[in-house]
Amino acid sequence: MSGVAIGAAMGVLVLVLLVLRVHIAMAMLLxxxxxxxxxxxxxxxxxxxxxxxFARYSVYDLSVVPLFLLMGNLASRGGLSRxxxxxxxxxxxxxxxxVAMSAVGACAGFGAICGSSLATAATMGQVALxxxxxxxxxxALATGALAAGGTLGILIPPSVVLVIYAVLAExxxxxxxxxxxxPGLLAMGGYMAAIAIYVRLSPGSGPxxxxxxxxxxxxTLREVWPIVAVFVTVIGGxxxxxxxxxxxxxxxxxATGALAxxxxxxSWEGFxxxxxxxxxxxxxxxxxxxxxxxxxxxFALSQMPAAVAQWVLGAGLSPMLVLVAIILIxxxxxxxxDSLSMIxxxxxxxxxxxxxxxxxxxxxxxxxxxxxxxxxxxxxxGLITPPVGMNLFIINSLARDVPMKETYxxxxxxxxxxxxxxxxxxxxPGLSLWLVHALN
Numbered sequence: 001m002s003g004v005a006i007g008a009a010m011g012v013l014v015l016v017l018l019v020l021r022v023h024i025a026m027a028m029l030l031x032x033x034x035x036x037x038x039x040x041x042x043x044x045x046x047x048x049x050x051x052x053x054f055a056r057y058s059v060y061d062l063s064v065v066p067l068f069l070l071m072g073n074l075a076s077r078g079g080l081s082r083x084x085x086x087x088x089x090x091x092x093x094x095x096x097x098x099v100a101m102s103a104v105g106a107c108a109g110f111g112a113i114c115g116s117s118l119a120t121a122a123t124m125g126q127v128a129l130x131x132x133x134x135x136x137x138x139x140a141l142a143t144g145a146l147a148a149g150g151t152l153g154i155l156i157p158p159s160v161v162l163v164i165y166a167v168l169a170e171x172x173x174x175x176x177x178x179x180x181x182x183p184g185l186l187a188m189g190g191y192m193a194a195i196a197i198y199v200r201l202s203p204g205s206g207p208x209x210x211x212x213x214x215x216x217x218x219x220t221l222r223e224v225w226p227i228v229a230v231f232v233t234v235i236g237g238x239x240x241x242x243x244x245x246x247x248x249x250x251x252x253x254x255a256t257g258a259l260a261x262x263x264x265x266x267s268w269e270g271f272x273x274x275x276x277x278x279x280x281x282x283x284x285x286x287x288x289x290x291x292x293x294x295x296x297x298x299f300a301l302s303q304m305p306a307a308v309a310q311w312v313l314g315a316g317l318s319p320m321l322v323l324v325a326i327i328l329i330x331x332x333x334x335x336x337x338d339s340l341s342m343i344x345x346x347x348x349x350x351x352x353x354x355x356x357x358x359x360x361x362x363x364x365x366x367x368x369x370x371x372x373x374x375x376x377x378x379x380x381x382g383l384i385t386p387p388v389g390m391n392l393f394i395i396n397s398l399a400r401d402v403p404m405k406e407t408y409x410x411x412x413x414x415x416x417x418x419x420x421x422x423x424x425x426x427x428x429p430g431l432s433l434w435l436v437h438a439l440n
Contacts, residue, residue, distance in 0.1 A: 003039050007304030010035035014295070014345065024341040025284075028291030035298040048297060056293050057286065060246065061173050064163050066282040067249035071256045072114030073274035076123045078260020080227055084109040085127045087220040090212045097199035097206035099135050100145040101192045103128035107149030108188040109224075111156040112231045113256060116281075117339070117383055121150025121391040125398045138205035139402040141198060144384075144410020147391040148191055148417075151380040154339065155184040157235060158249065161340055161379075164289070165372045168347050171365070173245045174238045178439055179369045179432040181235075183377060183425055190417035198413050230255045239439050285340065292344035299348055309352040319357040323426065326350050327378050334382015338390055342379045350375070360429055366436075373432040374425050381418045384411045 010031045017027035036045045056062075075081065088109070089102035107124050114120050125146045132142035154161045157177035166173045199206035234252040237243035243251065260266035266274075299305055312322055333342050354371045355364060362370060383391040386408050396407050425431055 003302035004304050004307045006035055006038050007299055007302030007307075010295075010298065010302075011304070018337065018341075024337070024345075025287040025291040028288070028295040028345070032291065032294035032296075032298045035302065036294065039298065039301045049294070052293055052297075053290060056289055059167055061163060061167050062286075062289075063246045064158070064173065064249045065160055065285060066278055067246065067253050068115040068158050068160055068163075069281050070274065070278040071249065071253040072116050072119050073277050074253065074257045074260050074266065074271070075110065075113050075227075076119060077266050077270040077274050078256065079263065079265030080113070080256070080260065081106065081110050081123045081127050083220070083223045084227060085124065085131070087224040089131065089209070090217045090220045093209035094211035096203070096208050097141075097195040099128075099132055099209050100137060100141055100195045100206055103132065103145055104149040104152070104188060104191045104195070107146075108152045108156050108184070109227070109231075111153040111184075112158075112235070113227065113252065114153050115158045115160045117151050117153035117380065118390055118394060120153030121147060121383075121394045122398075124149060125395050129395075129398055135207050135209050137207070138202070138410075139399065140406045140410030141195070141202075141205045142410070143395045143399050143402050143407040144412075144414060145191070145195060147384050147389070147395045147407060147411055148194075148414035150391045150394070151383050152184060152188060152191075155180060155187050155377065155380060157181055157184065158245070158252075159376070160285070161343055161376060162372070163245070164285075164340065165343055165347065165376065168292075168344070169351060169368050169372060171368050171372065175369055175436050175440070176372060177235070177238060177245070178436045179373045180376065182435055183373055183421065183432055186421055186424070186431070187377070187418070190421050191414055194413040194417045226259050230259065288340060288344060295345070296348045305349045305352050308349060309356050312353050313356050319359055320426075322353065322357060323359070326354070327374075327422065327426075330375065330378040331381060331385070334379055335385055335387060335389075337382065339376070339379040339382065342382065343375065347375070362429060362433075366429070366433055369436060370425075370429045370432050374422070377418070377422055377425065381415060381422075384414060 014027050014031045017030065018024065033045060036048065085102060085106040088105035089099060092098040092102045092105065103124060106128065107120050110124060111120050128146060129142065157180050159180060162176045162180055163173055166176045195206065230252055233255065234248045237248045238245055330342065351368070351371065355367060359367060383389050392407050392411065396402065396404055
């Protein structure tokens, strides 16, 4: 059996194991080890494995991951999400659908200091769902808006998945953050527009809340200015070249922890639990990375990614047709896999294909950055699509009286918004690249 055939067989094995509910890290480690041994033998496999962990974990850029995870956990347990929601609700809540818009805006703000979609959905769901119920929002709109808003957790930088992509694609982490900022803000605006259209088509689904006076509004702004300062320091420091991403993450984590402790929202028990949660999440991500490394090393030996890229280039297919096919594959995979797993499993195969085609005359670096943001946006759609949309399950676990089909129905306007934004990013790469060029 040829290396390419073995590569294809192991790729199928990974998917079969995932369908059988085997953890993604174990599925990739097992498939990669079997494939590596079949292509090169057991001794080369053991020689590779003995240095694999050190080679991966010694990459400096990965130090950002636990720091941003800790910053998000401290923000979750420190009551910062509640302050963000109060501030956005003070200015938007009196419009029809305004409380749901406030939840989306707070998700974007929380994502700027969190970096995780699942954490954003869980935290903001606990904060905003009671308010949405109090103002008698329809169950579909309330749960759908929170599930979709949670996806902003990794669209708005800093983003853990963007860091992983930057490492895989050998791109600058700061450039990836710059590229994701405008599409992330467009996502927030698109979701708010979807809510505005929803409540006009179904007027009773999103009643307006009472208008707050300016004294109350100023009070909410005073409560959130330290959070804004943390975001400006972290992201502004990275964009301005003052800090490296790791330094910025360390400063942001210390500032978030200090803020949560000074406001007495975070107990010492909560502080310790945030550390334990960060360690658990970091271990899980790093184990998946290890599995992806072994699988990708096997794929490189099998020559399957190169063969796929060569076949696509030789078939004379339109570059746009190839890109649409990749997007459709991501949408299908999103129904059964989480975003990090999809990125780790597919980038080694899809990126060489995209890099070998011409898209709008982009140079290799711009093309890799543009495709990374596009892939991130598409895999995030998977978090709100059935049957395994992780954000849907998180929000539904908080609203157990809402049937899952209602939550599915509530996400449809936001999925439409996602598809429109994806089309815009495909057709106008400058949406993700102009800030990179402006600040470099």
